Amino acid sequence: MLTRRFILAATGAALMAGSLAAGVHAQDKPPVRIGAILPLSGAGAFDGQLAAEGMEAMAALINDKGGILGGRKIELVKYDDKGTPEEGVSAAKRAIEQDNVDVLVGGWFSAVALSLKEETRDKIITVMTSSQHPKVTEEGHKYLFRLNATSTMNSQTYSKFICDKMGLKSVAFITINDDYGRLEAQNYEKLLGECGIKTLGNEYYNRNDTDFTTALTKLRALKPDAIYVSAINTSQGATIYRQIRQTGYKGTIIASAGNMNPKLVELSGPALEGVYSASLYAPDSDNPTLKAWVAKYKSMFKNEPAFIGSLGAQAVELLAGAIDEAGDPRAYDKIAAALKGxxxxxxxxxxxxxxxxQALQNTYLVQVVDGKITSVKN
Structure with a gap:
């Protein structure tokens, strides 16, 4: 009996030691570090928060399943680009030269993406997210990827719906005064004009503006059937939508593609009811991965999941898969080949x-109905 007890004890001790050793070995595996360059302050701070939360929820989902590369966890290293090209470039330099991150995610605004791509050119795998300017990928580099549709791609899809379904004869624009905004206005004026919708005017605004009453009063005086709002961040967009209705305008409001989220609906109030937009994210989709991400997101954060967060999540999801396929987070040629393969x-x-x-993926038409963002069924 003593011998049997000794054998059992020795076996148990050996198993425990083996288990502890395995645990220590797993803990010794370094994380895969994803640098996340986001607008965490400034006019786009709320959008940056949503983006970061989306990335964190997807990283948690992947880590809960054991991580990648046989047990390495994903670690997010966040940088504030303040919504400006200069800060975006500075953040990329810190991430690459000082913090030694493995890959990068950034480019939430086109102006930042256009500068950021030059700093990361042929140095590191970089996934751009919500930026829409075509030159981001047209003039990109071999390690550069972009998830959102370009403004040209979005305008081709969205303008068809506006032409076919909205019954408009005229439209006016309020547009952000940068390369993206000017290109978007140019695209829609051409495409809507081809189906007989006349552009009556366009008022530009700047990134830090907070009062749009003068510009909107001018647009209202033109008596357009619709006002198209090109807004790139939530706080400005909500102010524009509220002020459109405060001027007494009662016509149709069209929201630019890719900017609809629950916080925008909340902040805009009744002004956004019935408004259309286009998005890669359909909140009512039955995609099981999307459902799992939404559940994880809601367990971690108070905000509602949004388009901008889903792009952050998709960036992490794709990078994790491609790194796993390549076998090394620094095998950039293999990671790029996997993403395109x-x-x-x-x-x-x-x-x-x-x-x-450039990513090619489905775009959904969405509308605010009873204060909720819903997919428009054909």
Whole structure:
């Protein structure tokens, strides 16, 4: 009996030691570090928060399943680009040269993305997210990828719906005064004009403006059937929508593609009811990965999941898959080849990258109905 007890005790001790050793070994594996360059302060701070939360929820989902590369966890290293190109470039330099991150996610605003891509050119895998300016990928580099549709791609899809379904004869624009805003106004004026919708005017605003009453009063005086709002951040967008209605305008409001989120609906109040937009994110989708991400997000954060957060999540999801496939977070040629090599099933559906690193994925028409963002069924 003593011998048997000794054998059992020795076996148990050996098993425990082996288990502890395995645990220590797993803990010794370094994390895969994703640098997240986001607007965490300034006019786009709320959007940056949503983006960061989306990334964190997806990283948690992946880490809960054991991580990647046989047990390495994903670690997010966040940087504040303040919504400006200069800060974005500075953040990229710190991430690459000082903090030694493995890959980067950034480019929430086009102006930042256009500068950021030059700093990261051929140095590190970089996933741009919500930026829409075509030059981000047209003039990109071999390690650069972009998730959102370009403004040209969005305008082609969205303008068809506006032409076919909204019954408009005229439109006026309020547009952010940068390269993205000017290009968007140019695209829509051309495309809507081709189907007989006349552009009556366009008022530009600046990134830090808070009062749009004068510009909107001018647009209202033109008596357009619709006002198209090109807004790139939540706080400004909500102010514009409220002030449109405060001027007494009672016509149709059209929201630019990719900017609809629950906080915008909350802050805009009744002014956003019935307003259309276009988005890669359909909140009422039955995609199981999307449902799992939404559940994880709601367990971690108070905000409602939003388009901007879903792009952050998709960036983490794609990078995790491609790094796992490449076998090394620094094997950039292999990671780039993996991302371009086949379609990917993601929380936003099946997508693929073209040869320039531009994502090709489904765009949904959405509308605010009873204070909720819903998909418009054909």
């Amino acid at each position: 086949h379609p990917w099933d993601t929380l936003l559906g099946t997508m693929k990258f073209d040869e320039k690193g």
